[in-house]
Every structure is written in structure tokens, then in C-alpha cells.
Amino acid sequence: MSINGPHSHEVSFIDENGELKTTKVPVVQELARQGLVNDHFPKRFIALPPTTCTVDCRSATPPVIDIAKLKRDGTRELELRRLADAAKEWGVFLIENHGVDDMVLDDVKDVVKGFFGLSFEEKKANVGSYKSVDNMGYGKNFVKSEDQPLDWIDRLTMKAAPVDPNEATNGLLVWPKKPANFKQAVEKYVEKTRKVLDGLLQDLAESLSLDRNAFLQYFEPKQSEIKVRVNYYPPCPRPDLAIGILPHSDASGLTLLLEFGATNALQVQKDNLWTTLQLPNDNSLLVNTGDLIEIMSNGMVKGAWHRVRAQLDVERFSLAYFYNPPAKSEIGPMVGDDSSEMYKKVVVEDYVSNYYKVNPTTSKEAIMYAKII
Numbered sequence: 001m002s003i004n005g006p007h008s009h010e011v012s013f014i015d016e017n018g019e020l021k022t023t024k025v026p027v028v029q030e031l032a033r034q035g036l037v038n039d040h041f042p043k044r045f046i047a048l049p050p051t052t053c054t055v056d057c058r059s060a061t062p063p064v065i066d067i068a069k070l071k072r073d074g075t076r077e078l079e080l081r082r083l084a085d086a087a088k089e090w091g092v093f094l095i096e097n098h099g100v101d102d103m104v105l106d107d108v109k110d111v112v113k114g115f116f117g118l119s120f121e122e123k124k125a126n127v128g129s130y131k132s133v134d135n136m137g138y139g140k141n142f143v144k145s146e147d148q149p150l151d152w153i154d155r156l157t158m159k160a161a162p163v164d165p166n167e168a169t170n171g172l173l174v175w176p177k178k179p180a181n182f183k184q185a186v187e188k189y190v191e192k193t194r195k196v197l198d199g200l201l202q203d204l205a206e207s208l209s210l211d212r213n214a215f216l217q218y219f220e221p222k223q224s225e226i227k228v229r230v231n232y233y234p235p236c237p238r239p240d241l242a243i244g245i246l247p248h249s250d251a252s253g254l255t256l257l258l259e260f261g262a263t264n265a266l267q268v269q270k271d272n273l274w275t276t277l278q279l280p281n282d283n284s285l286l287v288n289t290g291d292l293i294e295i296m297s298n299g300m301v302k303g304a305w306h307r308v309r310a311q312l313d314v315e316r317f318s319l320a321y322f323y324n325p326p327a328k329s330e331i332g333p334m335v336g337d338d339s340s341e342m343y344k345k346v347v348v349e350d351y352v353s354n355y356y357k358v359n360p361t362t363s364k365e366a367i368m369y370a371k372i373i
């Protein structure tokens with residue numbers, strides 16, 4: 001059977017001649033359901049170079065930052081130092097005692113599982129797709145050609161802020177209608193975690209000896225953007241050949257990640273080694289630094305370079321929440337008197353649109369858009 005079969009995502013991309021092309025790519029969840037046997041593993045999902053961790057890999061628990069300690073005199077100073085080290089040395093850290101109720105997190109997990117538990121036909125019928133090149137909806141993004149290796153992933157992306165007053169009338173069906181409480185559960189999660197991220201942006205700036213509002217000042221409350229991307233990684237018969245997501249940094253200020261299902265899949269590059277993050281199977285949340293914080297901090301922290309491994313017998317979900325200043329706003333590096341600017345000022349939407357244009361890449365190419373060299 002053709003791997004496209006009856007179950008495919010339609011995707012659009014601008015090709016190298018600037019022309020809008022539409023193509024079809026297989027739905028990974030359906031491939032996994034067919035139980036593909038080893039020797040029929042589809043060529044389109046073979047990532048090059050092979051992504052196994054036979055060399056230059058290790059496992060580690062990322063730093064854990066205690067949000068409660070950041071709030072208490074007496075523990076605050078040390079925790080700020082730990083936060084600065086975590087951001088500079090890892091670009092990823094777990095947060096605990098964040099104050100977001102287990103119920104809020106459990107509801108999000110339930111609706112995400114509920115959506116991916118629907119049949120393909122039902123999923124298609126109750127949400128829009130990535131076809132419109134807006135990087136939202138259900139399907140796959142970063143498809144740029146007919147022959148590039150494809151990630152072992154299906155995705156669902158929504159814009160949670162700013163609220164689009166025309167959402168109901170502009171024809172975009174971005175939020176799934178099923179499960180019925182999908183939007184409500186994700187919006188609740190966004191509302192609660194946004195407060196945590198705002199506090200972290202202030203603490204992070206202070207921990208880097210910048211003005212406490214150096215970063216948060218850009219995150220205007222009404223127009224700042226929050227995109228929520230749900231990633232679904234079905235079990236993969238050949239995790240030695242495929243990859244969940246190719247190496248990338250995020251075009252965000254901060255990204256907040258909630259994973260469930262399999263763990264030990266997300267890797268971050270630290271000291272030039274791919275490091276598999278051992279994450280606890282509880283409701284801690286993971287933060288990673290994005291390219292926009294790299295610009296704002298004048299390179300003191302870097303956008304974390306990360307990737308996701310495919311897993312043999314287990315499925316994995318993640319919910320990545322990208323927190324950005326308003327699309328039309330201009331951001332720039334904060335520098336002290338004694339250092340020079342290493343990054344240009346950029347308009348957020350221009351940075352993001354260049355990011356989508358150049359990705360996927362094998363090295364940190366997107367940030368070169370802002371870097372002064």
C-alpha cells in the first residue's frame with residue numbers, strides 16, 4: 001500500500017522559486033496503527049544522519065528551579081543564582097512548586113489524549129489543518145519539499161493569545177470541537193501558567209543582573225502571543241532510523257513544556273553533547289529558552305538547541321507553549337554600559353517568519369537573522 005494511503009495531511013509550502021506548493025504527507029499515527037514491519041519502514045521517515053545515540057550522548061536530570069524559593073526572602077538569592085546558571089548552561093530547567101493545580105494539568109492531558117484518540121476522519125472533521133501556511137491546525141509543519149526526511153510526529157497548534165475577535169467568522173477552525181472541553185482546558189492552563197512565566201521572566205532578568213523588567217516589558221499583556229503546540233509521537237518501529245523532531249531552537253521568548261506518556265525522549269545539546277533529559281513522571285513543567293530571549297539578553301542565554309527521539313514501543317505527548325511579545329513589536333538586546341550589542345533590533349513577526357522560512361536547518365541558522373557578526 002502507498003504510505004500516503006487514504007490518511008494524509010495536506011501541507012503547503014513556498015518552494016525555492018517562491019511558488020506556493022501543496023503536497024501530501026502520511027499521518028504518522030495511522031502508519032503506526034498499521035503496524036509497519038521493520039523492513040517496510042517508509043523511506044520518507046529516515047532521518048539523515050542516523051539519530052541513534054551510540055556516540056556523544058548522555059542522560060541527565062536538568063536543573064530544578066523551585067518557584068516557591070524564588071518568592072521567599074532567605075532562599076531567593078541562591079535560587080536566582082541557580083536560575084541564571086540553569087538558563088546559561090542548560091537552556092532548559094524544570095520548575096517545581098509552580099502553583100498550577102494538578103487538576104488543570106490533568107484536564108489538559110485528558111483533552112489532548114481525547115483528541116488523538118479520535119479516528120482520523122473525526123480529527124479532520126473537527127479542526128482545521130496546516131494547509132494554509134499559517135502554522136496552525138492539525139497536521140504537520142516544516143515540510144518544505146517532496147523529498148526531505150519527515151519527523152515521526154503529528155501536531156496540533158492553536159493560538160491562545162491574543163484572542164482573535166474574528167475567530168468565529170474568519171473560517172479558521174483552529175480549536176478542535178472535540179473533546180468538547182478542549183479549548184476551555186487549554187485556556188485555563190494558559191491563564192495559570194502565563195502568570196508563572198511572567199514571574200520567571202522577571203526573575204531571569206534579575207538573575208542576569210539586568211533590570212527586573214528588562215524582558216517582561218516587551219510582553220504587553222493584551223497583544224503578546226501565545227501559541228500552543230501539541231505534539232504526538234506514536235510508537236516507532238525503527239527509532240534508530242527516524243527522529244521525533246529534528247534539532248531546532250524555538251522562535252519564542254520562553255517555551256513551557258508539559259510532557260506525558262513516554263519520557264526520556266527530549267534531548268538538549270549541552271557542552272556539545274546530546275543530553276537526554278530524564279524528567280520526573282509528575283506534574284513538573286519544563287522551561288526552555290527561545291531565540292527571542294537570546295536576543296533580549298544579548299546572548300547571555302542562548303535559545304536551547306533541542307530535538308526529540310522517536311521511541312520504540314511507547315507513545316508520547318507534549319504540549320509546548322510558546323510565549324512571545326506582540327507580533328508587531330520590536331525587541332532588542334539589553335546591554336550594560338561596558339558591553340556592546342551583539343544582536344540587532346528585530347520586529348518579532350519578521351524574526352518568526354524568517355525562522356519558518358529557513359527551518360529545518362542542521363545548525364543554528366535562524367538566529368543569524370539577528371546576530372551582529
Ligand SMILES: O=C(O)CCC(=O)C(=O)O
Pocket residue numbers: 229231245250257259266306308317318320
Ligand atoms: O516534545 C517535546 O518534548 C519538544 C517539542 C518541541 O521541541 C517543539 O514543539 O518545539
Ligand SMILES: [Fe+2]
Pocket residue numbers: 248249250306320
Ligand atoms: Fe522546540
